[in-house]
Amino acid sequence: MTGLPFCGAPPLPGGATWTLDPLLLAVLAVAGLALARGLRGADAMTRGAAALGWVVLAGALVSPLCNLAVALFGARVAQHLLVTLVAAPLLALAFADRTRAPIPAVAVFAALFWIWHLPGPYAASFHPDGIAWWWMHGTLSLAAVWLWSAILGARRDRPVVAALAGLLTGLQMGALGALLTFAPRPLYAPHAPDVTLPWGLTPLEDQQLGGLLMWVPGGLLFAAVMVATLAVLLRAPSTARHAGP
Numbered sequence: 001m002t003g004l005p006f007c008g009a010p011p012l013p014g015g016a017t018w019t020l021d022p023l024l025l026a027v028l029a030v031a032g033l034a035l036a037r038g039l040r041g042a043d044a045m046t047r048g049a050a051a052l053g054w055v056v057l058a059g060a061l062v063s064p065l066c067n068l069a070v071a072l073f074g075a076r077v078a079q080h081l082l083v084t085l086v087a088a089p090l091l092a093l094a095f096a097d098r099t100r101a102p103i104p105a106v107a108v109f110a111a112l113f114w115i116w117h118l119p120g121p122y123a124a125s126f127h128p129d130g131i132a133w134w135w136m137h138g139t140l141s142l143a144a145v146w147l148w149s150a151i152l153g154a155r156r157d158r159p160v161v162a163a164l165a166g167l168l169t170g171l172q173m174g175a176l177g178a179l180l181t182f183a184p185r186p187l188y189a190p191h192a193p194d195v196t197l198p199w200g201l202t203p204l205e206d207q208q209l210g211g212l213l214m215w216v217p218g219g220l221l222f223a224a225v226m227v228a229t230l231a232v233l234l235r236a237p238s239t240a241r242h243a244g245p
Contacts, residue, residue, distance in 0.1 A: 010195045096152035123190055
């Protein structure tokens with residue numbers, strides 16, 4: 001395969017660059033304008049959260065992290081976690097009152113998350129034409145926003161379902177992270193020794209780092225979601241008692 005991946009050549013330490021692809025910048029700009037237009041009547045907190053989510057999403061895709069992810073699997077996992085666990089829930093606040101079916105969203109997100117971290121599809125995202133890169137980050141971003149909007153939308157009136165959605169998502173991310181952490185050999189061809197060793201990591205160590213990032217932060221965040229939603233459920237009887245005449 002000739003040519004460079006979408007985010008450029010694998011950088012050496014200190015050499016990671018920004019990804020200022022015109023099409024990527026245009027897509028992010030259009031998405032930001034559409035989001036701002038759709039939230040004109042929203043409260044300041046929702047607008048601020050959505051704006052911050054857009055900034056995190058844009059930063060994950062255009063900052064040197066994108067270029068670093070060409071060299072290190074751990075950096076690619078960090079990029080995906082920023083998109084799915086930070087940007088997506090902030091953006092989802094804009095849609096939380098419109099989507100209340102968490103389980104289908106859980107299934108779609110889990111399927112995409114596992115598919116894109118299988119060795120074959122993952123390696124395809126490094127092809128110079130960039131098509132698989134766009135599909136990877138586009139589908140993961142949209143599925144994550146759908147998942148979080150469904151969880152947040154169901155948290156008040158269906159807290160058990162929201163907690164279950166958080167549990168299932170945390171379990172699948174943790175399972176994939178554990179598999180990658182304890183795999184006996186490196187699985188991702190793009191992160192060959194000549195690419196990772198300048199960063200002080202063997203391909204297997206890089207993969208283990210990515211697995212741990214996927215395993216621990218993802219599990220902790222969705223555990224927090226479960227606790228928060230169950231707290232709503234436990235407060236419900238007390239609220240009901242005080243609501244009477």
